[in-house]
Amino acid sequence: MIKTTNLTKRFGDLTAVDSLSLDIGPGEIFGFIGPNGAGKSTTMKILACLMEPDAGSAHVGGFDVSRDGDQIRRILGYMPDFLGVYDDLTVDEYLQFFAAAFQIPRARRRAIIDGVLELTDLTGKRRALVDSLSRGMQQRLGVARVLVHEPKVLLLDEPASGLDPRARIEMRSLLQELGRMGKCLMVSSHILSELAEMCTSIGIIERGRLLYAGSIEDAYAKVRGGERIAIRLEPGSSPDSALATLEHDHRIARATRENGQIVVELTPGEHGHHFVLELLMNANHRIAAFTPQAVRLEDAFLKLTRGALQ
Known part of the structure; x- marks a missing residue:
């Protein structure tokens, strides 16, 4: 039309x-x-x-x-x-x-x-x-x-x-x-x-x-590479061991400890975030909370336009 x-x-x-x-x-x-x-x-x-x-x-x-x-x-x-x-x-x-x-x-x-x-x-x-x-x-x-x-x-x-x-x-x-x-x-x-x-x-x-x-x-x-997941482990679980489980997967750009949680940032792609939960559970890590932080349209706008006209 x-x-x-x-x-x-x-x-x-x-x-x-x-x-x-x-x-x-x-x-x-x-x-x-x-x-x-x-x-x-x-x-x-x-x-x-x-x-x-x-x-x-x-x-x-x-x-x-x-x-x-x-x-x-x-x-x-x-x-x-x-x-x-x-x-x-x-x-x-x-x-x-x-x-x-x-x-x-x-x-x-x-x-x-x-x-x-x-x-x-x-x-x-x-x-x-x-x-x-x-x-x-x-x-x-x-x-x-x-x-x-x-x-x-x-x-x-x-x-x-x-x-x-x-x-x-x-x-x-x-x-x-x-x-x-x-x-x-x-x-x-x-x-x-x-x-x-x-x-x-x-x-x-x-x-x-x-x-x-x-x-x-x-x-x-297009901006899913910036998607973040906040993970809280149950008491007694080892954050260092969980980080070691995650750090070698090519779908994960970064995994760090922040404010008592593990924060995972994904690489671009269509893989979603469920694989992160599977990795941790298969390695017997006990998870208290798993919170994907949704990409907002404002975030997409900023990432799609950042530097495009410079």
């Missing part, structure tokens, strides 16, 4: 997007990760036909962003990082306005608006003024707005920005439901933990360059 090939955008001497190549399919929730100024919003504006690329190509639903803007706007919903609201409109009037802007026939508008209000859990706020809504509700209203013309592709720029924990959970559930409906979602954020729980794939961008694109599982696998 979204495909870019060597997409490039410059502003004077600044290359905001640098030879970006992506391929995102239907039903995919693609998390676009990067710090402020990395090129996330610029990429989305190009895909939304709000900005022309300087080089490369971008297609949405098979249509070229440089030539087929009208066709793309019919199948795409774009929610910018700052959602403008109309203070004197109710929620229903707000959605009616955008339904009219998309030239949706009057006979169909009520059913469509009822549907998006139910999907975004705003049915009870239909008659409320937009500016009376909480930040979380306004963000959900923004999603409702981009759904009124029933797009197949959604570009959501920082949809969870400024939300409290409850509103973040509600937004995450909404976006997951849209993915289950078969829509293609591109969601930008610097809140990495939110993306880990929501997205089916991620792309990491920094200074306009794509440093990684793929599944979250593959991102974890």
